[in-house]
Amino acid sequence: MSDRKLKVAVVGCGGISRRHLEGYADVGRTELVGVADIVPERAEAAAERYGSKPYGSAAELLSAQQPDLVSVSTPPGSHAEIAIEVLRAGASVLIEKPPVLSLAELDAIAEAEQASDGSAYVIFQHRHGSGALRAADLLAGGALGTPQVAVCETLWFRPRSYFDPDWRGTWEGEGGGPTLGHGIHQIDLLLHLLGPWRTITATAVRLDRPVQFEDVSLATVIFENGAVGTVINSLLSPQELSRIRIDTTGGSLEVDHVYGYKxxxxxxxxxxxxxxxxxxxxxxxxxxxxxxxxxxxxxxxxxxxxWTASAGPEVPSSHRAQLTRVVDDLLAGRTHDTTLASTRPTMEFVTALYASAITGGPVNRADLTPGHPYYAALHGNVSQENIDTAMTL
Ligand SMILES: NC(=O)c1ccc[n+]([C@@H]2O[C@H](COP(=O)([O-])OP(=O)(O)OC[C@H]3O[C@@H](n4cnc5c(N)ncnc54)[C@H](O)[C@@H]3O)[C@@H](O)[C@H]2O)c1
Structure with missing residues (x-):
């Protein structure tokens, strides 16, 4: 086996960056060539702690280093711009969820990817635990029967103080509520397991938190494969729960956890x-x-x-689980499976949920083309007053 190391870098040295920095160190076979943050002390602290060089921006880092892979763990509003810079420099990029704030941004990254030697990948760590890997294989091969009914619940709790940082609570900084920022983990896993959706009818309401968008959303979904489901996302649920249940002709498959499963x-x-x-x-x-x-x-x-017969070595879902697979794939010259393109149905789902909740009607996935009013912005460029009306009971 080659002893080549993957040259990695991290842009954005806040809360979640530790999962990337520790993950790369734990996985091994990596060399951390740089870390960047617009707050110099954060880049310096990360560089000191993880043994690397600090930079003030992605651009500075990319002009001084030639990483193979750059993790982007900045607030969501900056992901597209940084991902495009990384791809233009010829490196691959691993973007934190939510990868983008609109389908237009997703397509702009895809265009930069086409022109680059690098590739764009997304962190959706819950696709990468052994449970999800088994479930995806068994469902795709038909071993669990034909999916018919699905339930997807993200019932989380975020107090009002969670929204204190300037970028939170706003369309511009955070991009959306629990649909985009929190439930997206379970929504992505559901779509990864069940395949693309066809039609969504949704409601999004703001019951309590100081935000421009929803703090609870609910959707009914029809999938391309003929299954039906419900999805709920909440930030008002003190007893937290993340759950997906898929009823097939062969049985009921369920995962029940909060922030990561075994x-x-x-x-x-x-x-x-x-x-x-x-x-x-x-x-x-x-x-x-x-x-x-x-x-x-x-x-x-x-x-x-x-299901029981397919049990093997356990890998809990985590950043480390996905980073292990990313590093293995890139060192072996393979495409990592959580591509930007594979997350498009997830961003389409989120877009349609907002479009349906604000307009009051069903939304078909096939209609989410560049001419669609919600293609360029999750709020559809509707005035905040009209959004408030749509989301207030
Ligand atoms: N996968 C998960 O389970 C998970 C969990 C939490 C957060 N996240 C995601 O990770 C991302 C970051 O979240 P966080 O909680 O770490 O936020 P954070 O605010 O703690 O950290 C963001 C960091 O990025 C820096 N930054 C902002 N703009 C920058 C720019 N243009 N260039 C360089 N640095 C910049 C900030 O100074 C800050 O240090 C978000 O997309 C969030 O949704 C993912």
């Missing part, structure tokens, strides 16, 4: 097996007098269900 947070309950009905002389889907399903107690064969 294998034990996943479960699969097989559907009652009609082949057993004959042996039992009763439909295994019908409850007995004691309330138990016949199928649940009928264990007359010892065949493992496909």
């Amino acid at each position: 294998d034990a947070d996943w479960s699969f309950h097989p559907a009652p097996d009609p082949r057993r009905a004959k042996k039992l002389g009763a439909d295994p889907g019908v409850r007995t007098a004691t309330g138990e399903l016949a199928a649940a107690t009928a264990g007359d064969d010892h065949e493992l269900d496909p």
Whole structure:
């Protein structure tokens, strides 16, 4: 095996940058060639702590160093500009979620990617734990049956003080509420598992927090594959929960966690097996007098269900899980699978949720082309007064 090291850099040395800096150090096979922040002390502190050189901006870093890969962990409003600078310098870029604030920005990065030797990737760490990797493989191969019903919940809590920093709470700085900033993790995983969506009908409301957008949103979704689902995103939920459930013809697959899952947070309950009905002389889907399903107690064969049978080494979902795969892929000359293009359905979902909530009607994914009123901005350039009317009960 080659002992080549991947030259990495990090732009934006705030809260989440530690996951990148520690992740690259833990994964190994990397050399941290620079860190940048517009606040000099933050770049200096990160450079000191992780053994690198500090810079005042992405541009300064890129003129002094030739990284292979640059993590962008700045506030979302600056991602597109920095990602394009990195791609123009010929390096690959790994952009924190949410990757962009509009489909127009996403397409601008994609255009820069086309012209670059580098590639654009996005941090969606929940695609990369062993549970999601297994679920994606099994669902794509049909081993869990045909998806029919989905539930996706991000019930989180952010107090009013969370919105104290200037960039939070505004369309310009934060870009959106829990739909864009928080629920996007679960939305991305849901779409990664189920495939693209077709139509969304949504409501977004501001019940309590001092923001220009929603603090709760709800959507009903029809997927391309004919499944239907509901999605809820909240910042007002004291008992926090992140949950995805997919009911298929073969069973119910569920992951239940808050900010990261382990294998034990996943479960699969097989559907009652009609082949057993004959042996039992009763439909295994019908409850007995004691309330138990016949199928649940009928264990007359010892065949493992496909989910249990697919268990392997555990990797919890985390930045480290994704960074390990990114570093492996790039050192091997492979494309990392969480491409910018693969996150387009997620940004389209977020765009459509806002468009539907503000206009009051359903939105089709096929209509989200450059001429669409919400293509260039998640608020559709509607006046704040009209947004307030749409989002206030
Ligand atoms: N994947 C996750 O689980 C996860 C969790 C938290 C945050 N995030 C995302 O990470 C990003 C950063 O969030 P955070 O909480 O670390 O924010 P933060 O405010 O703590 O840090 C952002 C840093 O970027 C610097 N910065 C701002 N503009 C810059 C520019 N143009 N060039 C260089 N540096 C610049 C700021 O000075 C600050 O140090 C956001 O997109 C956020 O949504 C992801």
